[in-house]
Amino acid sequence: MACGIPTYSRCVTWRFGCEHYWKLLLFFLYLNHLVSGHIRYSIPEEMKKGSLIGNVAQDIGLDLKRLRSGRARIVTGESIQYTELKTDKGILVVKERIDREQLCGDVTPCSFSFEVILENPMELHQITVEITDINDHSPTFKRDTIHFEISESAITGGRFPLTSAEDPDVGVNGLREYFLTENENFILKQNSNADGKKYAEMVLQKPLDRETNPNLSLKLIAVDGGAPQRSGTVNIDITVLDANDNAPLFNQSVYKATVMENSPKDTYVTTVNASDADFGSNSIVTYYFSDRNSGINNLFTVDEKTGIISITGLIDYEKDKKYELRIEAKDQGGLTDSSKVVIEVTDVNDNAPTINVMSFTSPVSEDSPAGTTIGIINIKDLDSADNGKVNCKIEQNAPFKITSNLRNYYTLVTDTALDRETVSEFNITVVATDAGMPPFSTKRTFYLKVSDVNDNAPLFSESLYNAFIAENNSPGVSLHTVRAKDPDEIQNARVSYILEDAYIGGSRLSEYISINAESGVLHAVRSFDYEQIKQLLFVVKAQDGGSPPLSSNVTVKLMIQDQNDNPPQILYPVQTGGSLVAEMVPRSADVGYLVTKVVAVDVDSGQNAWLSYKLQKATDRALFEVGLQNGEIRTIRQVTDKDAVKQRLTVIVEDNGQPSRSATVIVNVAVADSFPEVLSEFTDFTQDKEYNDNLTFYLVLALAVVSFLFITCLVVIISVKIYRWRQSRVMYHSNLPVIPYYPPRYSDTLGTGTLQHVYNYEVCRTTDSRKSDCKFGIAGSQNVLIMDPSSTGTMQRIQSEKSILDEPDSPLEVS
Numbered sequence: 001m002a003c004g005i006p007t008y009s010r011c012v013t014w015r016f017g018c019e020h021y022w023k024l025l026l027f028f029l030y031l032n033h034l035v036s037g038h039i040r041y042s043i044p045e046e047m048k049k050g051s052l053i054g055n056v057a058q059d060i061g062l063d064l065k066r067l068r069s070g071r072a073r074i075v076t077g078e079s080i081q082y083t084e085l086k087t088d089k090g091i092l093v094v095k096e097r098i099d100r101e102q103l104c105g106d107v108t109p110c111s112f113s114f115e116v117i118l119e120n121p122m123e124l125h126q127i128t129v130e131i132t133d134i135n136d137h138s139p140t141f142k143r144d145t146i147h148f149e150i151s152e153s154a155i156t157g158g159r160f161p162l163t164s165a166e167d168p169d170v171g172v173n174g175l176r177e178y179f180l181t182e183n184e185n186f187i188l189k190q191n192s193n194a195d196g197k198k199y200a201e202m203v204l205q206k207p208l209d210r211e212t213n214p215n216l217s218l219k220l221i222a223v224d225g226g227a228p229q230r231s232g233t234v235n236i237d238i239t240v241l242d243a244n245d246n247a248p249l250f251n252q253s254v255y256k257a258t259v260m261e262n263s264p265k266d267t268y269v270t271t272v273n274a275s276d277a278d279f280g281s282n283s284i285v286t287y288y289f290s291d292r293n294s295g296i297n298n299l300f301t302v303d304e305k306t307g308i309i310s311i312t313g314l315i316d317y318e319k320d321k322k323y324e325l326r327i328e329a330k331d332q333g334g335l336t337d338s339s340k341v342v343i344e345v346t347d348v349n350d351n352a353p354t355i356n357v358m359s360f361t362s363p364v365s366e367d368s369p370a371g372t373t374i375g376i377i378n379i380k381d382l383d384s385a386d387n388g389k390v391n392c393k394i395e396q397n398a399p400f401k402i403t404s405n406l407r408n409y410y411t412l413v414t415d416t417a418l419d420r421e422t423v424s425e426f427n428i429t430v431v432a433t434d435a436g437m438p439p440f441s442t443k444r445t446f447y448l449k450v451s452d453v454n455d456n457a458p459l460f461s462e463s464l465y466n467a468f469i470a471e472n473n474s475p476g477v478s479l480h481t482v483r484a485k486d487p488d489e490i491q492n493a494r495v496s497y498i499l500e501d502a503y504i505g506g507s508r509l510s511e512y513i514s515i516n517a518e519s520g521v522l523h524a525v526r527s528f529d530y531e532q533i534k535q536l537l538f539v540v541k542a543q544d545g546g547s548p549p550l551s552s553n554v555t556v557k558l559m560i561q562d563q564n565d566n567p568p569q570i571l572y573p574v575q576t577g578g579s580l581v582a583e584m585v586p587r588s589a590d591v592g593y594l595v596t597k598v599v600a601v602d603v604d605s606g607q608n609a610w611l612s613y614k615l616q617k618a619t620d621r622a623l624f625e626v627g628l629q630n631g632e633i634r635t636i637r638q639v640t641d642k643d644a645v646k647q648r649l650t651v652i653v654e655d656n657g658q659p660s661r662s663a664t665v666i667v668n669v670a671v672a673d674s675f676p677e678v679l680s681e682f683t684d685f686t687q688d689k690e691y692n693d694n695l696t697f698y699l700v701l702a703l704a705v706v707s708f709l710f711i712t713c714l715v716v717i718i719s720v721k722i723y724r725w726r727q728s729r730v731m732y733h734s735n736l737p738v739i740p741y742y743p744p745r746y747s748d749t750l751g752t753g754t755l756q757h758v759y760n761y762e763v764c765r766t767t768d769s770r771k772s773d774c775k776f777g778i779a780g781s782q783n784v785l786i787m788d789p790s791s792t793g794t795m796q797r798i799q800s801e802k803s804i805l806d807e808p809d810s811p812l813e814v815s
Helices: 019-032 056-059 064-068 100-104 675-681 685-693 693-732
Strands: 037-042 052-055 073-077 083-086 091-094 110-118 123-132 145-151 159-161 175-180 185-192 198-203 215-224 230-243 256-261 267-272 286-289 301-302 308-311 322-330 334-345 355-361 373-380 390-394 398-404 409-414 425-434 441-451 462-468 478-481 497-500 513-515 521-524 535-544 549-559 569-572 582-585 594-597 599-601 609-619 624-626 632-635 647-657 662-669 761-764 773-776 780-787 795-800
Touching: 037 052, 037 056, 052 056, 056 091, 064 795, 073 083, 100 110, 100 123, 110 355, 123 398, 145 215, 159 334, 175 198, 256 267, 267 334, 286 301, 322 398, 355 441, 373 390, 373 441, 390 398, 409 425, 441 647, 462 693, 497 513, 513 535, 513 685, 582 594, 582 773, 594 662, 599 609, 624 647, 632 773
Parallel strands: 037 123, 145 230, 256 334, 462 549, 582 662, 773 795
Antiparallel strands: 052 091, 073 110, 083 091, 110 123, 159 198, 175 215, 185 198, 215 230, 267 308, 286 322, 301 308, 322 334, 355 373, 373 409, 390 425, 398 409, 425 441, 478 521, 497 535, 513 521, 535 549, 569 599, 594 632, 609 647, 624 632, 647 662, 761 773, 780 795
């Protein structure tokens, strides 16, 4: 088993012991560091699968962890991969059987190259493996028998070219020499072509005698230089012809010609010419290729009469750059001569560059810096010279560029910073163009997607949101919607809305406003009162779902709109439950005399607070008027003695809301010149006032009481009737004595007591005890006026009257 080492060392055979080569190996390893990423190994052909070629990790200078983390792999442009990289051991082994003859033919040295690519970071190492030949083929002839027809007049020294043997091996293992079986007439002469191939010729050393020996049978043996030596044999049958003593002779030993590849069939190449000094039929010369069974006949043909060589097949410069043909001229007597034709093929630009992707990364993050490697491509052109020179570029204007550090390898990198929000994906078209005329080009499009990073904060559509809501709203009503957009995508673009914490009048903002975190809809948590809060100013934050999250704020101004929800409030005159406030107007007052002014306010705002004053009811409408805007009560005519002292005005105050609200106030006006006159006239004014105010209530209450009393009386009367009837029945049937019954405090009429037998009381009560009347009988009849200071000026009148009833059995009556 052989181990592969770089070409600046040598192949080590294990049977000699690798320990004899430590010093030399260390020297080679030192040189290996100077190769700068290019390693060359040499191994024999036909090695078994799995055979060791070399320790790549050691020769490159990488550890095994780097091979595994970099996903080291072999990249080759060939259809068959002959080697395999064991990343766990860092060694290169044989994967497929390697036949040097199949791989390279007769080209020496024979080698193939490939690349080892590592990622993160990207590394590229080129490895060349040279295949050395072993002697595994024997020389072979394409024909089993070579036939010659030679005239007996052939002169001594005549040469007869023999078919060459083919040995696929090269070097010392290739064809070394020929041997001809011993005979009297011919000796063997060996020659070499310019390319080193050997060929043999028989040289006539003794004239032939057809009469003595008309046929000769010889053997030509071809041997190689391998160990062990291999050989091949072909039979030579010679027929001796009669006298033709002049052989054809070519006018040139070598003919040279040039053809363009891809030339059409029948294209002229060159003309060969051989002359024969004989006369007649012996001077007629025919031309033919020496190796009639070789592949040359599929590409070229020679006219056997004229010697014109033309093209019959497809000439491909990429397969063969030069052809060497052996051509023979033969006369009718069988004499021949041979010459060589060298045809060089001129390359034309008939191959477009090919683009092979070694590595490509998609998607790439938008925050990748300029110079980030996206992919590695390999571009080859099979043509030569300028036709094989390739220029690589990016077709469209894109933030990418192509760089090249190794021949035929190009790196696609970012030229500037990427922004997914501007362009989220790219179709990168790489164009490879050769330098031929006309040039050929190949395009390859790469689809690159840019992945998102959270580099954009949500943005509100407005810098300030104005929202309006009418007061007395229902809790939970929608107020407004705030919207923020985030140009990022997926989770980075998911926006959540949050109320910034704040306090309003000592209460948290969340007690007034709430927001839907997903939709941004603002809701009222409570009912708003314009008279308490006229506007709210708060901040809403929009935050995305990135990591870390980004956010932005916007101010929302919520304005409470007033509703007409408050009636006017009377400030003057002050209304009290049992008090009487009267404005005095002298009887001498002129027209326009200011009696008083009704003062009212409305806590609403705007037109809801505009107040108007109207006179709703009045004792004498012709005497007073109320100012519509100022609430001033003035006389509209001269006061006369006929005007009543007591004047009662009902003023209504209305706001301008929709619908409007109102409040009423009663203004008592006394038309008099002195207070005693007012006092005598206003004795029962309070009772009249309350009576008028509560008239409806009393009517309903009286109706209910009367109905109740009527039903109660019916029940009582029926009960008494039944009771008396039963009592009469009991007394009628009873033998007990009758004992008279006297009610409590009852006395006889003998005049021994201090009080009269019968008093009559009249008690009048109202719902307010301060407004009650009590009338009872006394000995004489008199009227008393009492001012109750606790009743705020309210006057009470008490009348007592004593009466003695005419009927002695009249009961005590309280009503």
